[in-house]
Amino acid sequence: MQQASHYWQQADALDKAGDHAAARDAYAAVLAGDADHAAAWLRLGRLERIADHYRQAVDCALRAADAVRNRQAWRNLSFVTLRLLELDQRQRATELIRQADWQQPAVLQQAAVLAQHLYLAGEYQVSLALIELANRHVGAHHLLSYERGNALRAVGDMDGASLAYEQAIDLRPVHALAHWALASHRPAHSLQRIERLRQALAGTPESSEDSAYLQYALFKEYDAAGAHEPAWTALEAGAAIKHNRLIRDPDLEARNCERLRQLALPATDEARHTNDHALTPIFIVGMPRTGTTVLERILDNHPGVVSAGELNDFNSAVSMAADHFFIGGLLQRDWQVLETVDWQRVGELYLQRIAPWSKAARFVVDKHPANFFNAAWIARALPHAKILCLLKEPMDACFSNLKELFAGDAYSYSYDQRxxxxxxxxxxxxxxxxxxxxxxxxxxVGYNELVREPATMAADIARFCGIEYDPGSVRIERNHSPTATASNSQVRTAIHDASIDAWKSYAQPLRPLQTALAGD
Known part of the structure; x- marks a missing residue:
């Protein structure tokens, strides 16, 4: 034990000094003496990520999960499940939380974080069960109420979600995420929430992430009430905060788009007949907030089709095949590593990852908008797959992105008009x-045509995908399956065209966008 402690201190010092190679050896020495040292596996996995060793990073995360389970080191539980989710090991993260002793104080103290991880893994009912248990044992907490609202919203309990968000705000009036979630879910259509949002802003550091969430909440409340001038002021302030906090390389994105355009495509465009495959992926791609969820719900209404939601599985399959952390075509920096990738192997790995959904249907919908930039590689890896790209009119598409606050650093282009x-x-x-x-x-697929002529468009899309068209598929309000996308509140209603030309209420301040779109 004393020797293990010595190695740990040595590894920690080397790690902090930035000597990653020596630190890796020291962590390995710790693990040679104690294979169930979860923290050492996590540290080693982080170094493998820095070294761009994807497979070893995944192995370290899985070994950390085994260590937590074997030793019942529940204090490390949420750190390990977070790492598993970062590496797209959703099933293992869920299993580990289920295997934990939920009665243990160390687990209850992490309940809100673990509930969030279950939500991110698509395990909404398990998340709700954990929250209910935690509420009984530790009492009400704003983070538990907020996560309860998210899970209820995902499963379609709209009233319950509203109440949960309100409870989170009552427990912590400056809880920015709860204010934003409530405004996104169900704005008041009046100015009744404005004063408390202003009070929350007054108690929040300027230019902070929380301030951005509160500004976006103000925008949504003002916008729903038809107060467009203060709505724009709030949106402009929130977008500026996000824009200034994020690092974006527009030149890299432009170069990558040109590289993608020049990529060699499969020699023949003839897609293999879907009858030759028990499992056929359908990718729905495009810019976010452009109708991708509407199309997903239409397809999901067909017998023999199931939506798996927004998956990172294609990126994960490429990462495993290449032993490289692949983050998609738009942001890829090392193109040389992709030149030797076995794309057939990528396809096999992807199909293995989505295989659990094949128990319910033969066609599996993967609705991750960013897969748009993977389209050429998808065609190589999965010759029988279909790719549906949603396109909104220019101003509608850009405004729908501008007025959405995305998690973390996702879609960093969306906070600036140019x-x-x-x-x-x-x-x-x-x-x-x-x-x-x-x-x-x-x-x-044109968004305007989809929402104005849904039956005609849905039939055409079904033919393209090789699906037998079901006329009832356009009744998306009858689809009660869970969804956790940004539009999960809106798609519980019938198809409508209310968002078309929504930008016109802000035509004057959006003139820089119009000018930029009209440019060369």
């Missing part, structure tokens, strides 16, 4: 290129 215009033009160029080059695999 960046939005650049990104939109790149998407339209690539979409047109891929539809021209792969017409039997890649299909552009």
């Amino acid at each position: 960046s939005l215009a650049q990104h939109y033009r790149q998407v339209r160029t690539l979409a047109g290129h891929w539809q021209q080059r792969m017409p039997s695999r890649f299909k552009c």
